[in-house]
Amino acid sequence: MIDATHDPARTSWVASANGHSDFPIQNLPFGIFSPKDGAPRGGVAIGEEILDLGVALKLGLFEGEAQDAAAAASGPRLNAFFALGAGPRQALRARLAEVLDASGAERAAVEAKAGALLHRAADCTAHLPAAIGDYTDFYAGICHATNVGQLFRPDNPLLPNYKYVPIGYHGRASSIGVSAGAVRRPNGQRKRADEAEPSFGPSRNLDYELELGVFIGAGNALGEPIPIAGAGSHIAGFCLLNDWSARDIQGWEYQPLGPFLAKNFATTLSPWVVTPEALAPFRIPQPPRPEGDPAPLPYLLDAQDQAAGALDITLEVLIETGAMAAKGLAPHRLSRGSSRDLYWTFAQLVAHHASGGCNLSPGDLLGTGTISGPAPDSFGSLLELSRGGKAPLTLASGEERRFLEDGDTVIFRGRATREGFASIGFGECRGTVLPAPAV
Structure with a gap:
């Protein structure tokens, strides 16, 4: 299960992620957040920022299993994303690592859209990740x-x-x-x-x-x-x-x-x-x-x-x-x-x-x-x-x-x-x- 996403030399163009105690590019945890005056939606913690999965979808950053997983994770609850299992989750995580990589081939194009793609975590509200049935x-x-x-x-x-x-x-x-x-x-x-x-x-x-x-x-x-x-x-x-x-x-x-x-x-x-x-x-x-x-x-x-x-x-x-x-x-x-x-x-x-x-x-x-x-x-x-x-x-x-x-x-x-x-x-x-x- 150890692959390129765990490479300790990998850094992100999101500067706050590099050396971050919790959320470097090697982590990429999922959650539900809402920006100020915005509705709850799925995101990924990267340094002191949150990547908005719904915006990333609209920007066409995903395809195949990663796209399916991002669509399931972009709503107000992660239950549908959890239900997909390991394969789509792994595909999405690997693709996110590529998108956020400081040395990635798409860095310039993606970083240019960072204003829409990223939200400052300190300005957002966290919500329960899932509707917990039991x-x-x-x-x-x-x-x-x-x-x-x-x-x-x-x-x-x-x-x-x-x-x-x-x-x-x-x-x-x-x-x-x-x-x-x-x-x-x-x-x-x-x-x-x-x-x-x-x-x-x-x-x-x-x-x-x-x-x-x-x-x-x-x-x-x-x-x-x-x-x-x-x-x-x-x-x-x-x-x-x-x-x-x-x-x-x-x-x-x-x-x-x-x-x-x-x-x-x-x-x-x-x-x-x-x-x-x-x-x-x-x-x-x-x-x-x-x-x-x-x-x-x-x-x-x-x-x-x-x-x-x-x-x-x-x-x-x-x-x-x-x-x-x-x-x-x-x-x-x-x-x-x-x-x-x-x-x-x-x-x-x-x-x-x-x-x-x-x-x-x-x-x-x-x-x-x-x-x-x-x-x-x-x-x-x-x-x-x-x-x-x-x-x-x-x-x-x-x-x-x-x-x-x-x-x-x-x-x-x-x-x-x-x-x-x-x-x-x-x-x-x-x-x-x-x-x-x-x-």
């Missing part, structure tokens, strides 16, 4: 699962099924939003150990969860499983995902059926969908399971997936409090982790989801579950970092946090690096906590 959140971060289990079940942190089953639950798609949006603190029932009865009111233990989002491309028919060997081909792309969590509401409501109001109030995505093709250089073998762990059951085991089904992405969480913003202080980094710490591959999540006959559709979204590493500075939630609120964190500003307070902005960043290749990123996944509505 959302499933998994629990594939084993360090997170272990850390949380130790808080509540010190003698038995991981339940027996964890190493056999990719644990997941169905979430609510209607409350998924895009980065930079505000998140209203939820109300709900909560009960502390020292309280005789529950009360209803704002969550007192609001938290974030560092995850990767996985968009489904081509789906499957109802009743027809997706074999593990081909499950990766059903993935259209990846994003950063913050699955906000009200820990106190969840602690009271989750038995026996699991989270409900604690998780359905908000999920935030980064707006750009990074394709499997862009991430090809950063594929790695699935880390070996610890000695004594069971091998995946046959329906989840594929040699090629084990050899190259994981991704090496560095993930960061930062916080900017209201006081920090007022003083012009830089955000404080809370943790830095890696997607290497996922216990299951992305293909295994897809194959398991469909193994009982569930029909996945283009634009459906999977969350990996919270990604934490083995060390405290790699934990992907405040629940872990503050040990359930018992050990408050001291920020660079001198403020303390057990959980999130109103006015806090949480920022996720993700970057893939490998020697000999250009680094690529996801852009920010950002959300600011607003007070709960009056009850």
Whole structure:
């Protein structure tokens, strides 16, 4: 899958793309944006600019499969584009790399039309990439699962099924939003150990969860499983995902059926969908399971997936409090982790989801579950970092946090690096906590 589009020497005539931390010419992620006073439409991030796919179509820059893909991706949602699968997506990405190449034969002609073709990203509004019909959140971060289990079940942190089953639950798609949006603190029932009865009111233990989002491309028919060997081909792309969590509401409501109001109030995505093709250089073998762990059951085991089904992405969480913003202080980094710490591959999540006959559709979204590493500075939630609120964190500003307070902005960043290749990123996944509505 590594080809000329990954050449680290390749540069773009879009000057801001060269050396860009997230969106060099080697990335070319897809998303939905609207320019000022314009309607939402499909675009491609390139440096600090967005290439307008609809305009590129009108300029006649595509043909064949690339043209079909550009037409499907130029509307207000990427679902039709996702449904096309890998071939047309690869053709469009390769053609975009040619069009934007600083050494391309068409540079002069295309660059002359840059005023119509490109929009300054800072002047545009980002929208959800797809109409998300269904959302499933998994629990594939084993360090997170272990850390949380130790808080509540010190003698038995991981339940027996964890190493056999990719644990997941169905979430609510209607409350998924895009980065930079505000998140209203939820109300709900909560009960502390020292309280005789529950009360209803704002969550007192609001938290974030560092995850990767996985968009489904081509789906499957109802009743027809997706074999593990081909499950990766059903993935259209990846994003950063913050699955906000009200820990106190969840602690009271989750038995026996699991989270409900604690998780359905908000999920935030980064707006750009990074394709499997862009991430090809950063594929790695699935880390070996610890000695004594069971091998995946046959329906989840594929040699090629084990050899190259994981991704090496560095993930960061930062916080900017209201006081920090007022003083012009830089955000404080809370943790830095890696997607290497996922216990299951992305293909295994897809194959398991469909193994009982569930029909996945283009634009459906999977969350990996919270990604934490083995060390405290790699934990992907405040629940872990503050040990359930018992050990408050001291920020660079001198403020303390057990959980999130109103006015806090949480920022996720993700970057893939490998020697000999250009680094690529996801852009920010950002959300600011607003007070709960009056009850």
